[in-house]
Amino acid sequence: MNLTCHHCGFTADHLEFTYLCRNGCPACGESDLRQCPHCGTQCVFSRAESLENEEIEMRALAHKLSEISKTDDPTILREAKDIISRLYTMNRRWNIKELNQFLLKRQKELFF
Numbered sequence: 073m074n075l076t077c078h079h080c081g082f083t084a085d086h087l088e089f090t091y092l093c094r095n096g097c098p099a100c101g102e103s104d105l106r107q108c109p110h111c112g113t114q115c116v117f118s119r120a121e122s123l124e125n126e127e128i129e130m131r132a133l134a135h136k137l138s139e140i141s142k143t144d145d146p147t148i149l150r151e152a153k154d155i156i157s158r159l160y161t162m163n164r165r166w167n168i169k170e171l172n173q174f175l176l177k178r179q180k181e182l183f184f
Protein backbone atom coordinates (compact mmCIF):
# COMPACT_ATOMS: atom_id res chain seq x y z
CA MET A 73 0.00 0.00 0.00
CA ASN A 74 1.42 3.36 -1.02
CA LEU A 75 1.03 6.66 0.78
CA THR A 76 1.83 10.09 -0.60
CA CYS A 77 3.21 12.91 1.54
CA HIS A 78 0.79 15.86 1.57
CA HIS A 79 3.71 18.28 1.75
CA CYS A 80 6.35 17.16 -0.77
CA GLY A 81 4.45 14.56 -2.78
CA PHE A 82 6.92 11.79 -1.94
CA THR A 83 5.25 8.42 -2.46
CA ALA A 84 6.38 5.22 -0.80
CA ASP A 85 5.08 2.09 0.80
CA HIS A 86 3.25 2.83 4.07
CA LEU A 87 5.94 0.89 5.93
CA GLU A 88 8.43 3.64 5.08
CA PHE A 89 6.29 6.28 6.73
CA THR A 90 7.08 6.13 10.43
CA TYR A 91 4.00 5.54 12.48
CA LEU A 92 3.71 8.30 15.09
CA CYS A 93 0.36 7.39 16.53
CA ARG A 94 -0.90 4.03 17.56
CA ASN A 95 -4.12 2.47 16.45
CA GLY A 96 -6.96 3.90 18.51
CA CYS A 97 -4.97 6.89 19.75
CA PRO A 98 -7.50 9.32 21.25
CA ALA A 99 -5.73 12.31 19.74
CA CYS A 100 -6.11 11.27 16.12
CA GLY A 101 -9.17 9.02 16.32
CA GLU A 102 -9.82 7.46 12.96
CA SER A 103 -6.55 8.68 11.49
CA ASP A 104 -2.98 7.52 11.13
CA LEU A 105 -0.35 10.10 11.99
CA ARG A 106 2.82 9.30 10.08
CA GLN A 107 6.10 11.00 9.29
CA CYS A 108 7.31 11.44 5.71
CA PRO A 109 10.73 9.76 5.29
CA HIS A 110 11.69 12.35 2.67
CA CYS A 111 10.93 15.75 4.20
CA GLY A 112 9.98 14.83 7.77
CA THR A 113 6.55 16.42 7.60
CA GLN A 114 3.94 14.83 9.84
CA CYS A 115 1.02 13.78 7.69
CA VAL A 116 -2.38 12.62 8.76
CA PHE A 117 -3.81 9.83 6.66
CA SER A 118 -7.40 8.87 7.18
CA ARG A 119 -7.96 5.36 8.41
CA ALA A 120 -10.47 4.90 5.59
CA GLU A 121 -7.80 5.83 3.04
CA SER A 122 -5.38 3.33 4.55
CA LEU A 123 -7.97 0.59 4.79
CA GLU A 124 -9.18 1.10 1.25
CA ASN A 125 -5.64 0.66 -0.04
CA GLU A 126 -5.13 -2.35 2.16
CA GLU A 127 -8.32 -3.96 0.92
CA ILE A 128 -7.14 -3.64 -2.68
CA GLU A 129 -3.78 -5.13 -1.74
CA MET A 130 -5.43 -8.01 0.13
CA ARG A 131 -7.63 -8.83 -2.84
CA ALA A 132 -4.61 -8.84 -5.16
CA LEU A 133 -2.59 -11.06 -2.81
CA ALA A 134 -5.49 -13.49 -2.28
CA HIS A 135 -5.99 -13.72 -6.02
CA LYS A 136 -2.29 -14.41 -6.58
CA LEU A 137 -2.34 -17.07 -3.87
CA SER A 138 -5.39 -18.76 -5.40
CA GLU A 139 -3.50 -19.19 -8.67
CA ILE A 140 -0.51 -20.97 -7.17
CA SER A 141 -0.75 -24.71 -7.70
CA LYS A 142 1.00 -27.42 -5.75
CA THR A 143 4.66 -27.55 -6.64
CA ASP A 144 8.10 -28.56 -5.35
CA ASP A 145 9.65 -25.36 -6.62
CA PRO A 146 11.16 -23.73 -3.48
CA THR A 147 10.96 -20.23 -4.99
CA ILE A 148 7.22 -20.48 -5.57
CA LEU A 149 6.67 -22.09 -2.17
CA ARG A 150 8.59 -19.32 -0.47
CA GLU A 151 6.45 -16.76 -2.28
CA ALA A 152 3.27 -18.56 -1.25
CA LYS A 153 4.44 -18.66 2.36
CA ASP A 154 5.22 -14.95 2.21
CA ILE A 155 1.78 -14.10 0.81
CA ILE A 156 0.06 -16.25 3.42
CA SER A 157 1.88 -14.63 6.32
CA ARG A 158 1.23 -11.12 4.95
CA LEU A 159 -2.47 -11.88 4.60
CA TYR A 160 -2.63 -13.31 8.11
CA THR A 161 -1.02 -10.15 9.47
CA MET A 162 -3.39 -7.86 7.56
CA ASN A 163 -6.41 -9.93 8.52
CA ARG A 164 -5.69 -9.36 12.20
CA ARG A 165 -7.17 -5.93 11.62
CA TRP A 166 -10.02 -7.10 9.40
CA ASN A 167 -11.00 -10.40 11.00
CA ILE A 168 -12.51 -11.87 7.85
CA LYS A 169 -13.42 -15.45 8.73
CA GLU A 170 -13.58 -16.59 5.10
CA LEU A 171 -10.09 -15.26 4.44
CA ASN A 172 -8.63 -17.21 7.36
CA GLN A 173 -10.38 -20.36 6.10
CA PHE A 174 -9.04 -19.75 2.62
CA LEU A 175 -5.50 -19.34 3.99
CA LEU A 176 -5.74 -22.55 6.02
CA LYS A 177 -7.05 -24.43 3.01
CA ARG A 178 -4.26 -23.16 0.77
CA GLN A 179 -1.64 -23.93 3.43
CA LYS A 180 -2.84 -27.54 3.56
CA GLU A 181 -2.94 -27.84 -0.22
CA LEU A 182 0.52 -26.43 -0.78
CA PHE A 183 2.54 -27.59 2.20
CA PHE A 184 1.17 -30.96 3.32
Ligand SMILES: [Zn+2]
Pocket residue numbers: 077078079080081082108109110111112113
Ligand atom coordinates in the same frame (compact mmCIF):
# COMPACT_ATOMS: atom_id res chain seq x y z
ZN1 LIG B 1 7.28 14.79 2.49
